[in-house]
Amino acid sequence: MSNEHSAFSERLRAALQRAGLGESPVELVRLLARFGGEPVSQQAVSGWLKGRAMPRQANLKALAKMLSMEPQQLQYGDDGKRVRESRGEWRLDPRDQLAIEAFLQLPPAQRKLLRHVIDEFVKSSTTSRKT
Structure with missing residues (x-):
């Protein structure tokens, strides 16, 4: 196991x-394909992950x-990039990133409907926490 492989791991x-x-x-193979990676085995x-390969x-x-x-940054080191918003910094789960990208590809009417559904979930969640 080389130091480079170990550090990357x-x-x-x-x-x-x-x-x-x-x-x-298993999950990483699936996600890798969805983010444009080449087919790879588990x-x-x-x-x-174990530092045996790159x-x-x-x-x-x-x-x-x-x-x-x-x-x-991943290959050689450094802090990971953070997504910046006007309200501060936050990290985006890759699965959420895919969902957002899919949402942005929808026609305006479907995006409007999904925003309404999300608003209802938030209202429901807020109400259930109060009771």
Whole structure:
């Protein structure tokens, strides 16, 4: 196990934890494909997590996108990129990022409907916390 592989493994696991994701190779293979990565086996992902191997560039870029960070930060180190909002900083779960991207691709009428559904869930959640 090389120092480079070991250091990458530590950065990857820390980034997964910050993103609220587990270290499940099964889930990472599925998410990797959805973020534009190349097909890879669960064993390959396990190797990345255990410091035995490094992903190819296409998968490194997909991992970085999934984890909301720059590929060079994941590969060489540095703090992960944070999504900035006018209200402060927050990290975006990769699954939420995919949901938001899918939402933005919907026609305006469907987006309006989903915003209404979300508002109703928020109201319901707020009401149930008060009782």
